[in-house]
Amino acid sequence: MDDWLRLIRNKEKRHIARLISRIENGDPQKTKILEQLYPFTGNAWLIGITGPPGAGKSSLLDGLIHHLRGQKKTVGVIAVDPTSPFTGGAILGDRVRMTRHALDKDVFIRSMGSRGSLGGLSRAAKEAARVLDAAGYDVVLIETVGVGQAELDIMNIADTVALVLNPGAGDVVQVFKAGIMEAADLFIINKADLPGAARLQAEIEELLDLVKQSHSWRPPIVQTVSTKNEGIENLWAQMNKHRRYLEERGEWSGRRKRHLKEEVQEVIEDMLRRRLELELSKPEFQMELQQVAERKKVPQQVAREWLERVLGKTGGEI
Incomplete structure (x- = not known):
């Protein structure tokens, strides 16, 4: 255990990668190390x-990593990808796009595939990000594909959330419906050299006017052309501005406490689910279900009794 801690704290990439693989595979030994x-x-x-x-x-991300390394910051990346139905691996090839950083000892990049379980992926991605945090990387970038619930769950660990859109994709309304508008701390219009960038910015501004913000921060909109390395410096400046805003208002620690509360709740729910699945696999439960089917017992009664078994409680309302 001490060797694992020392090697990960020293940014030994092979051991970091092995621990993340354990996390992905649900290895019970990962818990002690984490x-x-x-x-x-x-x-x-x-x-x-x-x-x-x-x-x-x-x-x-490739351009942002390059900019951060120019500032002598160490960078970890967790890239959450859809999964190939043939190989079970991540299919977007993020590491291919970031090959110029592959030999940099102060950059660690890991792609994580969903393997058909987005809920489990959310938990695994958060734990992987925590490993890179413990390893001492200054900035940990967490990339997700899409704007669904699983992606929102993963974003719950982030201090700053950036939403990337591009002109002509027709996705801004869908993003609004998905609820990411409220979660985003800044918007990035990438490929801003394409026609429609100005219109997209106007649409985002209009939607921001409709969203009720619970704080005074209005997410800025940054235009970038990542293939030409344009706008990256301004993007980093806006991210720093958001961090200062959180720190000055005490929201930096407040946001982290909320995230930790949500994480603890997730772990409790996962433990209860596993325990409940174990109980419900017993033959007695199938017998009780038959009694429900025969109208000898009501569903609420059976649910209450079996939940009491799991919680070890009797009496009172559940």
Whole structure:
């Protein structure tokens, strides 16, 4: 255990990769290591990058990594991809787009595939980001594809959330419906050299006017052309502006506490689900279900009794 901690804290990439593989595979041994690493977390700036496929997030990340390395910052990347139905691996090839950073000892890039379980992926991605935090990376970038519920769940770990869109994709209204508008701290119009960039910016501004913000921060809109490295410096400046805003108002720690509360709740729910599945696999439960089918017992009664078994409680309302 001590060797694992020392090697990960020293940014030994092979051991970091092996631990993340354990996390992906649900290895029970991962828990002890993660518990030992936890005291070393909380120092990295976690930045979420999300948006529809084709928005150019990977090339944008490549440019952002290059900019951060120019500032001597160490960078970790968790790229959450859809999964190939043939190989079971991530299919977007983020590491191919970021090959110029592959040999940099202060950059770690890992793609994680859903393998058909987005809920499990959400948990695994958060734990992987925490490993990179404990390893001492200054900035951890978390990229997700799409704007569905699983992506929103993953974004719940981020200190700053950026939504990437591109002109002509016709996706801004769908993004609004998905609820990501409220979660985004800034908007990035990538491929801004394409026709329609100005119109897209106007549409985002209009939608922002409709969204009720619970705070005074109005997400800025940054235009970038990542393939030409244009706008990256301004993007980083706006991210820093958001961080200062959170810190000055005490929201930096407040946001992290909310995220930790949500994570603890997720873990409790997962533990209860596993315990409940174990109980419900017993033959007695099937017998009770038969009694429900024969109208000898009511569903609520059976549910209450079996939940009491799991919780170890009797009496009172559940």
